[in-house]
Amino acid sequence: MDYSGEQFDVIVVGAGIMGSCAAYQLAKRGQKVIVLEQFDFLHHLGSSHGESRTIRATYPEHYYSHMVIESSRLWEEAESEIGYQVYIKAPQFDMGPSNNKSLQCLIQNCKSNSLSYSVLDPKQVSEQFKGRFELPENWVGVLTQLGGVIKPTKAVSMFQTLAFQKGATLRDNMKVIDIKKDTADENGGVCVFTSNGSMFRGKKCIVTIGAWMQKLVKMVTGKVLPIQPLHTNMCYWKIKKDHEEEFLVDSGFPTFASYSSESHIYGTPSCEFPGLIKIAVDDGYKCDPDERTWTPNEIDDSVYSWIEERFSGRVDSSKPVFTQSCMYSMTPDGDYVIDFLGGEFGNDVVIAGGFSGHGFKMGPVMGRILADLVLNGEALGVDLSYFKISRFEKNPKGNVKEF
Secondary structure, eight states: OOOTTOEEEEEEEOOSHHHHHHHHHHHHTTOOEEEEOSSOTTOSSSSSOSSOEEEEOOOSSTTTHHHHHHHHHHHHHHHHHHTSOOEEEEEEEEEEETTOHHHHHHHHHHHHTTOOEEEEOHHHHHHHTTTSOOOOTTEEEEEEEEEEEEOHHHHHHHHHHHHHHTTOEEEOSOOEEEEEEOTTOTTOOEEEEETTSOEEEEEEEEEOOGGGHHHHHHHHHSOOOOOEEEEEEEEEEEBOTTOGGGGSGGGTOOEEEEOOSSOOEEEOOSOSSTTEEEEEESOOEEOOTTSOOOOOOOOOHHHHHHHHHHTTTOBOOSOOSEEEEEEEEEOTTSOOEEEEOOGGGTTSEEEEEOOTTOOGGGHHHHHHHHHHHHHHSSOTTSOGGGGOTTHHHHOTTOSOOOO
């Protein structure tokens, strides 16, 4: 069915986790919404695919924890609507040197957000996890209960299905090449143009296109947003024989993150591939999302030694069994960009991007926030001042942080 030229309440550009969640929220509120995706639905070319993402409420920044708490509740609500599971609950375990500033801020934020937590010394960590984690003498561990694994491709499909069931129109292979003010409508609105010659009219528009955000915004407005795509890898490592069950969620193994001077290492329990555990590093190399080389990241020597030492030799640290490619959309400060595009568009276009490798878990709450912004002009219950575009005009590095 051809919807070109048709009027919608809201046009959502991008059908990754953020766009799919926004479409679900809007359709749930009775809005006539269309989602335009430049590739096939559920493609593996961006940041919303794969086997697992972690969810955690532990952050050095104070403005994320309450968003995760709301998102966790909304994940469960969506699961109850669809009738199957995408969110596997597990504890979250953060670790690092006791004097690490990020870890200290994380502990403080657990207190201020009333998150139940335990700070464990190396002996207590070894006892808690029965030797599966071993920490150096000057390290501490922080154990919280709000953690777990989200199945990304399945989760995106879930929200697209729910949006469709509530009346949303979904179109893939529709690459948006321009957005213009709708001069024919005295009430405002926008016209969205695609590469195949289609045009869609909407009262409002939400743009959630991940690593392509900078390109489209520059094309539409001339503005260059400081959102840099990075190519990164998810690495899977072999658990040694007779230790496989020790790293399962059912055995109490947590999602985890390590804060140290070398690198930020994180991972999940063994769940998607039997006998393997995902251990990855928050880094990558700059890339053009349309001209990727797909060359795997080099793994620093410190990662091999970290795996060998933290898991007491129970995981083969010689090399990963295989890797999966993904992209981050990095901002200078690692914080999101959630704002009205402004200029001639005023409040008619909202952009959400720069999720910097820690956004997937936020999909449901982001859907709620984006729906609120386009329908009400504001989003209650969240301080969006940290995510405004204008922060980079005041300081090219963005938000100033103490860690």
